[in-house]
Amino acid sequence: AQSVTQLGSHVSVSEGALVLLRCNYSSSVPPYLFWYVQYPNQGLQLLLKYTTGATLVKGINGFEAEFKKSETSFHLTKPSAHMSDAAEYFCAVTGATNNDMRFGAGTRLTVKP
Amino acid sequence: ETGVTQSPTHLIKTRGQQVTLRCSSQSGHNTVSWYQQALGQGPQFIFQYYREEENGRGNFPPRFSGLQFPNYSSELNVNALELDDSALYLCASSTPRGLAVHEQFFGPGTRLTVL
Numbered sequence: 649a650q651s652v653t654q655l656g657s658h659v660s661v662s663e664g665a666l667v668l669l670r671c672n673y674s675s676s677v678p679p680y681l682f683w684y685v686q687y688p689n690q691g692l693q694l695l696l697k698y699t700t701g702a703t704l705v706k707g708i709n710g711f712e713a714e715f716k717k718s719e720t721s722f723h724l725t726k727p728s729a730h731m732s733d734a735a736e737y738f739c740a741v742t743g744a745t746n747n748d749m750r751f752g753a754g755t756r757l758t759v760k761p
Numbered sequence: 762e763t764g765v766t767q768s769p770t771h772l773i774k775t776r777g778q779q780v781t782l783r784c785s786s787q788s789g790h791n792t793v794s795w796y797q798q799a800l801g802q803g804p805q806f807i808f809q810y811y812r813e814e815e816n817g818r819g820n821f822p823p824r825f826s827g828l829q830f831p832n833y834s835s836e837l838n839v840n841a842l843e844l845d846d847s848a849l850y851l852c853a854s855s856t857p858r859g860l861a862v863h864e865q866f867f868g869p870g871t872r873l874t875v876l
Contacts, residue, residue, distance in 0.1 A: 691851055694865075748817050
């Protein structure tokens with residue numbers, strides 16, 4: 649069975665500050681990890697994914713995440729927050745068959761001017 | 762390239778009724794997954810269809826059923842609606858399993874309200 653836990657349902661940062669959204673996973677098989685973003689009244693958009701290989705993954709809009717197996721973590725970061733980053737962020741995990749993606753509860757990011 | 766589309770965008774039903782939600786997958790994708798996203802929560806996996814057959818199911822009762830058609834579009838049917846079925850229903854399409862794991866591309870969702 650697989651699951652993810654997102655620490656912090658709400659995160660607030662100032663524009664230009666570092667963004668750090670935390671995700672820890674549990675998986676009995678090698679995990680494939682994803683970060684999605686959801687804007688109000690919209691579907692989910694993929695930010696980045698980790699499958700195999702390099703543990704530091706770069707995504708769209710300046711986001712990146714590092715897979716740390718020893719810590720079972722896949723935290724999302726961005727060096728400098730922009731107002732347009734305000735949204736709901738979801739971490740997700742699946743296995744090689746990709747037929748049961750498990751999402752975290754989400755973290756709402758607020759960016760203050 | 763057309764993305765994932767869902768219809769209708771909004772729907773209001775009463776308890777006990779039945780509902781059908783529709784999804785058209787992205788061009789070239791033959792796998793469709795359905796998720797339920799309750800307000801303030803993350804999406805919960807309902808089931809996945811691959812080549813017109815169910816290929817994995819989450820912890821949802823049998824009154825949640827689905828279909829996939831030869832053109833890879835899909836329907837989600839919910840019978841005997843309950844108040845707790847009120848949610849955003851998301852459809853996602855992806856490329857064939859067995860290859861490298863690809864991301865799932867999500868549609869905008871159907872907002873179902875059960876009164």
